[in-house]
Amino acid sequence: MVPVSDSQEPIDETRVRSVHESEESLEPVSLIEQSRATLRTGQLMLAAGTASYRVKQAMRAVAVSLGVDEHTNHVAMTDIAATSHRGRIFRTEVIENRSFAVNTDRLWHLDRLRRTLPERTTPAEVHRALDEIESRGALHPGWMNSGVAGLACAAFAVLNGALAWEVAIVFLAASMGQWVRRTLAHRHFNAFGTTVVAAAVSTLLYVGGINLIALSGPDLGTHAAGYISSVLFLLPGFALITGALDMAKLDLQSGIQRIAYGTMIVLAAGVSVWIVSLASPVDTIPRADAATGIAELALWAAPSFLGVLGFSLMFNSPWRMALTAAVIGGLANTGRLAAMDAGMETQLATAIACVGVGVLAAAAARGGRFPVITLSVPAVLVMIPGVAAHEALVALNGGDYTGAMAGILEVTLIVLSIMVGLVVAKLVTDKEWSFAR
Secondary structure, three states: OOOOOOOOOOOOHHHHHHHHHHHHOOOOHHHHHHHHHHHHHHHHHHHOOOOHHHHHHHHHHHHHHHOOOEEEEEEOOOEEEEEEEEOOEEEEEEEEOOOOOOOHHHHHHHHHHHHOOOOOOOHHHHHHHHHHHHOOOOOOOHHHHHHHHHHHHHHHHHHOOOOHHHHHHHHHHHHHHHHHHHHHHHOOOOHHHHHHHHHHHHHHHHHHHHHHHHHOOOOOOEEHHHHHHOOHHHOOHHHHHHHHHHHHOOOHHHHHHHHHHHHHHHHHHHHHHHHHHHHOOEEOOOOOOOOOHHHHHHHHHHHHHHHHHHHHHHOOOOHHHHHHHHHHHHHHHHHHHHHHHOOOOHHHHHHHHHHHHHHHHHHHHHHHOOOHHHHHHHHHHOOOOHHHHHHHHHHHHOOOHHHHHHHHHHHHHHHHHHHHHHHHHHHHHOHHHHOOO
């Protein structure tokens, strides 16, 4: 360490300021401001949960409106690298993304900003618009966010054949699990740990509720229909679906990262589900559906509608957006279940239903009313086979590796069917997405 003598001259702040000003005069300050406004737009879109393609599209639109001659970018799930050219000079910046939450209201307003940009704007105007969007808080209070998560999971339980009292316990357990997840996420707790804790809370509350009912009546055991439904609010639907769309666009790094993240979250939830099930064995035998005809259609349509509505509101969707997604999801999933009941293979029925979801979402979003992804992802979440996934986990734990592999393949094929269906719908409804330019 170099000693400083008492006789050393004090720092000349005027001279330092002059040096900084002379250095700044050598920098392309206006290009730097344009680059930062463009990069901030992309960061907000990425943090809100949209696919990389839309992030790139929005950044290029902002860059053109700001007067940048050429803009190129590389968007992954965790970072963005962008280069802006003006004449013979260029500016390259990299920004990191550590937020993996989903905010469909913010996506809606950012997409509207992209669509309504004037031919020429300034970085200050872009930042002003972004400040206004970023300052928008949650549309729904915390208790409602937890409640709609419980509603979505309770609807799942009905679709899975749960009994009335199981559905009620699922609602309470999932609501409390979402409250715990939301609380930990707001404190920036590790995403893997947050999922493990939230899943443990939900499953323990569900098992505890079942045991309390057993004290005052017949012990009907813990059935997978309700048990698995209590944690389905943890499904990383946006990560998996946007990952598939990114891979279909050959944005391989972003797609692989998103699917890896989604898989990690599923595994984190699975750890808690598995551990709790060791203490309270779960019955996985399917229950027969006694309803027929119109009653059976109603038992498919109503919970499908409510499940999608709950998921959409949980993602901070405005009511109009959530209701639109719920109508689309209710129609598509009811048609899927009817087709399966008539003998169609599950994978084929799911793929066709997801093509329908994509087409209906594109029609409902026409003219920039909504981003398509805010309608399509909630609408397909009710098609994910949670009970089948748990059956595979139980078989694996019991040493039945043949049954476990069969279950894993079944779940994988259904998830792939969902992804393929949405990709096909995107190919036929979005020319900008289908054709590289």
